[in-house]
Amino acid sequence: MSGKTFSWQKDADGIAVITMDVPGESMNTLRDSFNEEVKTVLDEIRDDSAVRGVVLTSGKADSFIAGADIGMLDRCTTEEEVARLSLAGHQTLDALSALPVPVVAAIHGPCLGGGLEVALACDYRVVSDSTKTLIGLPEVQLGLLPGGGGTQRLPRVVGVAKALDMMLTGRQLRPKQAGRMGLVDEVVPHSVLLKVAKIWAAKGKRGKIKPKLSATERALELTPLGRKLIYDQAAKQVEKKTQGNYPAPPKIIEAVKVGREQGRVAGFEAEARFFAELVMTPESEALRSLFFATTQMKKESGAEGAKPAEVNKVMVLGGGLMGGGIASVTALKAKVPVRIKDIAETGLQNALAYSYKQVQKRVKKRQMTPGQADKAMSLLSTTTRYQGIKDVDMVVEAVFEDLDLKHQMIKDVEAHCGPDTIFASNTSSLPIGQIAAVATRPENVIGLHYFSPVEQMPLVEVIAHEGTSPQTIATTVAFARKQGKTPIVVKDGAGFYVNRILALYMNEAANLVVSGEPIEALDRALVKFGFPVGPMTLLDEVGIDVGAKIAPILERELGARFKAPEAFDTLLADDRKGKKNGRGFYRHDGKKRGPKPVDESVYKVLGVTPEARLSGEELAERCLIQMLNEAVRCLDEGIIASPRDGDIGAIFGIGFPPFLGGPFRYIDRIGAAELLDKLRTCQERYGDRFEPSQRLVRMAESGDRFYS
Numbered sequence: 001m002s003g004k005t006f007s008w009q010k011d012a013d014g015i016a017v018i019t020m021d022v023p024g025e026s027m028n029t030l031r032d033s034f035n036e037e038v039k040t041v042l043d044e045i046r047d048d049s050a051v052r053g054v055v056l057t058s059g060k061a062d063s064f065i066a067g068a069d070i071g072m073l074d075r076c077t078t079e080e081e082v083a084r085l086s087l088a089g090h091q092t093l094d095a096l097s098a099l100p101v102p103v104v105a106a107i108h109g110p111c112l113g114g115g116l117e118v119a120l121a122c123d124y125r126v127v128s129d130s131t132k133t134l135i136g137l138p139e140v141q142l143g144l145l146p147g148g149g150g151t152q153r154l155p156r157v158v159g160v161a162k163a164l165d166m167m168l169t170g171r172q173l174r175p176k177q178a179g180r181m182g183l184v185d186e187v188v189p190h191s192v193l194l195k196v197a198k199i200w201a202a203k204g205k206r207g208k209i210k211p212k213l214s215a216t217e218r219a220l221e222l223t224p225l226g227r228k229l230i231y232d233q234a235a236k237q238v239e240k241k242t243q244g245n246y247p248a249p250p251k252i253i254e255a256v257k258v259g260r261e262q263g264r265v266a267g268f269e270a271e272a273r274f275f276a277e278l279v280m281t282p283e284s285e286a287l288r289s290l291f292f293a294t295t296q297m298k299k300e301s302g303a304e305g306a307k308p309a310e311v312n313k314v315m316v317l318g319g320g321l322m323g324g325g326i327a328s329v330t331a332l333k334a335k336v337p338v339r340i341k342d343i344a345e346t347g348l349q350n351a352l353a354y355s356y357k358q359v360q361k362r363v364k365k366r367q368m369t370p371g372q373a374d375k376a377m378s379l380l381s382t383t384t385r386y387q388g389i390k391d392v393d394m395v396v397e398a399v400f401e402d403l404d405l406k407h408q409m410i411k412d413v414e415a416h417c418g419p420d421t422i423f424a425s426n427t428s429s430l431p432i433g434q435i436a437a438v439a440t441r442p443e444n445v446i447g448l449h450y451f452s453p454v455e456q457m458p459l460v461e462v463i464a465h466e467g468t469s470p471q472t473i474a475t476t477v478a479f480a481r482k483q484g485k486t487p488i489v490v491k492d493g494a495g496f497y498v499n500r501i502l503a504l505y506m507n508e509a510a511n512l513v514v515s516g517e518p519i520e521a522l523d524r525a526l527v528k529f530g531f532p533v534g535p536m537t538l539l540d541e542v543g544i545d546v547g548a549k550i551a552p553i554l555e556r557e558l559g560a561r562f563k564a565p566e567a568f569d570t571l572l573a574d575d576r577k578g579k580k581n582g583r584g585f586y587r588h589d590g591k592k593r594g595p596k597p598v599d600e601s602v603y604k605v606l607g608v609t610p611e612a613r614l615s616g617e618e619l620a621e622r623c624l625i626q627m628l629n630e631a632v633r634c635l636d637e638g639i640i641a642s643p644r645d646g647d648i649g650a651i652f653g654i655g656f657p658p659f660l661g662g663p664f665r666y667i668d669r670i671g672a673a674e675l676l677d678k679l680r681t682c683q684e685r686y687g688d689r690f691e692p693s694q695r696l697v698r699m700a701e702s703g704d705r706f707y708s
């Protein structure tokens, strides 16, 4: 990068406009090297007695500042180096604040992390009402705290409780939300942003900042005892949510507390120190790697050289939970017309109701206007017959896991749709090659595997069988992205990647329950390890019947290590399908929210007396090493193209603990030799399902790692 990032110009009214525009980059990010340049600009402005006010804006079309350059943080090797960066940033922003004239941030586009910290150092903030404008401190998602003064300045502007909420969740606010909170002073159309910012700049320096607080909030915020309640409550919630696995949230609370209770100097000093410590933690390193991985993946087409075709009309076959969800993200996210087909009217009504519920939620949260909701719903239509679909570009089938049924669908679609229509199957276990076997145009057949609940789960697996054309792959990948998903392209094979590694983990959990380990202890152990829910809760959610249906397919295609415990059949014989019929491992008949009690009668059905013999760590480890070993096998067999895809797939598809960076980063962290050792011990004790993969054996010998 060369050239200047900051320039300034004074207008006839004496308002100086500073423009930030990092040369050669699509987005502005903050770097250490800018401090000197900013200092020079501020000196020049201070020396110009004709300047009455300052507006700080971005020269980029659609971004203000997306935060500190994460790559710069990644290159730091010591805490001292990071602390120096943070303190230098504090000095620069203090100098901006200390200008004798009012300073206004004119914000359009992402204003995140260090970007918001810059804006907080200004006297006023004016933002565009564009959907591109996002305001927040997302550092916690990188395992960090705001290190540019955010932990100190935000509480002064919006109050301690709201500041903690923003920093602990990392959530990004829309302009109007930020306005309601008092974080920004005015929300205006983009076209008049600069003009309005200049009016604010002419108003004069702002006096003492007072957060907008309700009477109850004031009672809490303005007394030491009240604030103690806020800190304690936040700490309790953080512990519950993170199980102590993430080091950043407690540091965020501590930095706010030090600043509020011991004063400005102590607060800024604590922030820089904690920031430096956090950048060096393996948790932050893993979370930063996710940012780099997902950014890199956004640019990949899935098939080199192929250009995606436009998808202007979609059909979804099957109006069940998955079909309804797929139709919903197609209409609401991708904004593409979608026709749902089901043999039963009730299925269609349920699918429409699913989308209606989604839009209502958004309207309630003011993420959508009622007009936008109506428009989104108008993109959905239903049918019980193949009609009006000649021009659909993509058909996504989400019917039962039955090969004959899927074959029939391919024949129907080929008979009723055009020659280029893509047939995407949402099968979770059947190899796509087998589904495509009856197709006259197998190049149009592909797997597009969503996870439930579709609107929440960020991953999709795109599965190309041997005959899938590169164009079909590229179109499907681009379309999944339009639906707001992160696609990974995986090779064909039973269970693909995610369900394959999940199946062994779930089987092992079931084996542990069958051996008498208490259900809640097992779930607790894996939640403590960092999974969002335990395996038995997950099985109840997904459906014991679904697990039982997939298991034999995986065993037949992949071998005896996938043999599920016979317990599945025993449970089904007792009519236990999980949450869907209210009979599973847990009781589903009580209150809707909060933890459910274990249905003790399940032990009797399984013929076991529950007794905890293994520790939580041992329980978690036994399930986990099965998942890790199988992930390595998938890499070896080319099911996933890279450790990066395997890590993203496990985190976004299963909820593998993000702070560990995914199975492959985790293996690198503990060492292949250590994992091999654990697998061999289990193989001796429990059998060959624990046989280590060949690649792991080789890596343990050579000391190689997945990531350099």
Ligand SMILES: C[C@H](O)CC(=O)SCCNC(=O)CCNC(=O)[C@H](O)C(C)(C)COP(=O)(O)OP(=O)(O)OC[C@H]1O[C@@H](n2cnc3c(N)ncnc32)[C@H](O)[C@@H]1OP(=O)(O)O
Binding pocket: 026, 027, 029, 066, 067, 068, 069, 070, 071, 110, 112, 113, 114, 115, 117, 138, 139, 142, 144, 145, 146, 147, 148, 150, 295, 298
């Ligand atoms: C001291 C401070 O407190 C510490 C910090 O500020 S840490 C950083 C906090 N900020 C963040 O976490 C925001 C990270 N960025 C994002 O979430 C998203 O990029 C975004 C919402 C801003 C935009 O998303 P989107 O429009 O999809 O664009 P996206 O493809 O992600 O990014 C565009 C480019 O900007 C880069 N970029 C965005 N934010 C960046 C950042 N903070 N650091 C480095 N690069 C960044 C991306 O790497 C990408 O670069 P490329 O074109 O060379 O590949």
